[in-house]
Amino acid sequence: MSIMPIVLFVAFVAVVLYLSFYFAKKTQGSKGYFAAGGEIHWSVNGIAFAGDYLSAASFLGICGMIAVVGFDGFLYSIGYLAGWIVALFVVAEPLKRLGKYTFTDALDSKFNSKGIQLLAAISTLVVSLCYLIPQMVGAGVLVTPLLGLPHYVGVIMVGAIVITIVATAGMASTTYVQFLKGGLLIIFSTVLCLALFIRGISTKPAQGGKVPFYEYATLEAKTVDQQVIPTNGKHAFLDQIDHRGLTFVKLSKESNVSWWIKNTDPNGAVVLKEVQTEVKTSNGKYLINGKPATNNSQLRQVGNLIKIGGEEEDASSGISTGSLNPFKFLAVFSHKDTLVQRWKKTSFKHNGDHVSVYYPVETTGNRLMRPGIKFKVEGTPLQKFDFVSLMLALFFGTAALPHILIRYYTVKTPACARKSTIVAIASIGFFYILTLFMGLGALANGVLNPATSNMSAPLLARSFGTFLFSAISAIAFATVLGTVSGLIVAASGAIAHDLFDRFGGVLQSDKQKVFVGKIAAFAIGIIAIILGIVFKGMNVSFLVGWAFAIAASANLPAIVMVLFWNKTTSRGVVASIIVGIVSAIGLILISPSMYLRYGLDPATAPIPFSNPGIISIPLSFITLVAVSLLTPSKRAKNNIAASA
Amino acid sequence: MLHEPSVSSGPDHASGYKTRVGMYMFIVYALVYAGFVIINLCSPLLMEKIILFGMNVATVYGFGLIVFALILALIYNNMCAKEEDKYNNPMNQKGGQ
Incomplete structure (x- = not known):
């Protein structure tokens, strides 16, 4: 393990902790703790927005998804950025005008309703927790390759650092950590993309000469009594399994056992193609590609282009494009004659062994570079419905995330809130454009771990040398620190300000509120550590999707209607939050x-789609309107009486 | 505890104008965003048509949505800043009378 990642990581943490203690001396009172005194400059706040928003799911998740399913992963970038339009044009300034520390303040500004205070605080906590878990799991995932430490150590370390950041100076230190991390993430992602353009694309990527390109073997075969038998005479047929429309064949050669997938060559002849396998045997052995798993026996990194723009591959050296500009880079992938080798996974039981097979599939460039591989836009109406639902949740989710909304209270004026949102759109938009290059770069450079896509961007950086890998990994770690800090400030505000002060009315002084806020930050930090350890192995982008859907369903209808519909009542808001959370x-x-996660057949699920937004968001809106019309407020009644 | 904005910024006489402009721009962007979704649903193969510098409709439209968001945001800021200057700056109000 190299010393450089440790040096960069320790240096970053030292700077972060220095900032925290520096601002701790300056932070006084709840205004300072929960809203950084409203004194943050709009340009700093804008980059801090980027630091807050570009979480592990954005950096690791989107790049990884593009590397696996192409343009479908980029849909997340488009949707996440479009959400900022709702934030800027609809929410930013009014929210700043109405609120104090939390988004509950803005919702409740016209009502002073205990129900809104309680429900909005609960919604903040639910969304924050859904967001916290994947960040903490991501910290554990990162710390193992970066520092060589076990998963739980990474989670505890992040928890301890974040508790220190938040408990010392609250929103002020959190803002500068996010500013630092947002800036570094954008700078180093740009460097990574430039390195990618200079290297260009090769059909036999060798990671800059560091890892030789591995040629997967193809065997000629014939079908005899429905068994696929290799014809070279060197491999012996052992067994065959048909699984979900694919045929896998188990062969042996000189005591080595391997799995192959049945395929056909361009002439229609039957062939067997080499795959990668992980096998957990019934007697407890763990085999990778037929050999016991060790540090030297791991899954091979994968991903490459088979053909570039219709050029025939040279048998020995393949094709290299040389340096490319960004447009040409994308043009290579978009060409209909470009052929990309992606890798898929399937698992099955065989004679008591649990077999996971990673097998190659060939995809043309034109297919890769448009939606359709993950989201079935050419499928059944219900599959299309799922796609629309996702795009809707992404569009409306951003403007309803509590940890994003509280950042509007750290600047002086509504105009500053607007300007900081524009800086956020510029920086986040630029980063999201880079995700397409980083994801495709990982796909074409033979750096992907076929078992998990989350590490695609750091692994791409590693192919350019230790420094870039260390810097990108340290920033990825910082990504977690920045986002978790923001989430804990949001949750701490919900507990101290919304629940204890406004709902409970038990806090007598400003000092008490800050004290409760710090205790809450400590408690939520501990809960985050426990959840990060318990949920080890869970897909990091999964719960973020939940958080967006819940936020868009529970919070957005309430925010929008409170701002723009004067017949909205407190009961309508309460009902809408409840219906939004429960339905999503x-x-x-x-x-x-x-x-699928319960281990059941997905086809038997009561509903045929996975993204709830298209049902739960309108349902929440309708509930708010219906309940508000049925329960007119005293103010509205007085108006009617007066006009009569 | 008092419940008021964390920083008092005085009355904003341009807020009605800004809300109106914001809603119009939101609708414009939402329509362009909806266009992307609708093309994918109704004519997915159109998305792979090469239209600019070797890039296809999906990529150009996707990048376009990101860049368009920034352009609209800058126009919105410019319009809002002018209006704020007009209504909220005491010097301008005096001059206008």
């Missing part, structure tokens, strides 16, 4: 994605 979580729990 309920639909997720009975979705095909969750059935």
Whole structure:
């Protein structure tokens, strides 16, 4: 393990802790703790927005998804950025005018309702927790390759650092950590993309000469009595399994056992193609590609282009494009004659062994570079419905995330809130454009771990040398620190300000509120550590999707209607938050994605789509309107009486 | 505890104008965003048509949505700043009378 990642990581943490203690001396009172005194400059706040928003799911998740499913992963970038339009044009300034520390303040500004205070605080906590878990799991995932430490150590370390950041100076230190991290993330992602353009694309990527390109073997075969038998005479047929429309064949050669997938060559002849395998045997052995798993026996990194723009591959050296400009880079991938080798996974039981097979599939460039591989836009109406639902949740989710909304209270005026949102749109938009290059770069450079896509961007950086890998990994770690800090400030504000002070009315002084806020930050930090350890191995982008759907369903209808519909009543807001949370979580729990996680057949799920937004967002809006019309406020009644 | 904005910024006489402009721009962007979704649903193969510098409709439209968001944001800021200057700056109000 190299010393450089440790040096960069320790240096970053030292700077972060120095900032925290420096601002701790200056932070006084709840205004300072929860809203950084409203004194942050709009340009700093804008980059801090980027630091807050570009979480592990954005950096690791989107790049990884593009590397696996192409343009479908970029849909998240488009949707996440479009959400800022709702934030800027609809929410930013009014929210700043109405609120104090939390988004509950803005919702409740016209009502002073105990129900809104309680429900909005609960919604903040639910969304924050859904967001916290994947960040903490991501910290554990990163710390193992970066510092060589176990998962739980990474989670505890992040928890301890974040508690220190938040408990010392609250929003002020959190803002500068996010500013630092947002800036570094954008700078180093740009460097990574430039390195990618200079290297260009090769059909036999060798990671700059560091890792030789591995040629997967193809065997000629014939079908005899429905068994696929290799014809070279060197491999012996052992067994065959048909699984979900694919045929896998188990062969042996000189005591080595391997799995192959049945395929056909361009002439229609039957062939067997080499795959990678992980096998957990019934007697407890763990084999990778037929050999016991060790540090030297791991899954091979994958991903490459087979053909570039219709050029025939040279048998020995392949094709290299040389340096490319960004447009030409994308043009290579978009060409209909470009052929990309992606890798898919499937698992099955065989004679008591649990076999996971990673097999190559060939995809043309034109197919890769448009939606359709993950989201079936050419599929059934219900599959299309799922796609629309996702795009809707992404569009409306951003403007309803509590940890994003509280950042509007750290600047002086509504105009500053607007300007900081524009800086956020510029910086986040630029980063999201880079995600397409980084994801495709990882796909073409033979750096992907076929078992998990989350590390695609750091692994791409590693192919350019230790420094870039260390810097990108340290920033990825900082990504977690920045986002978790923001989430803990939001949750701490919900507990101290919304629940204890406004709902409970038990806090007598400003000092008490800050004290409760710090205790809450400590407690939530501990809960985050525990959840990060318990949920080890869970897909990091999954719960972020939940958080967006719940936020868009529970919070956005309430915010929009309070701002723009003067017949909105407190009961309408309360009902809408309850219906939003319950319907979004309920639909997720009975979705095909969750059935797969329960180990059940996804086809038997009561609903055929996994993104609840298209149902739960309108449902929440309708509930608010219906309940508000049925329960007119005293103010509205007085107006009617007066006009009569 | 008092419940008021964390920083008092005085009355904003341009807020009605800004809200109106914001809603119009939101609708414009939402329509362009909806166009992207609708093309994908109704004519997915159109998305792979090469239209600019070797890039296809999906990429150009996707990048376009990101850049368009920034352009609209800058126009909105410019319009709002002018209006704020006109209504909220005491010097301008005096001059206008």
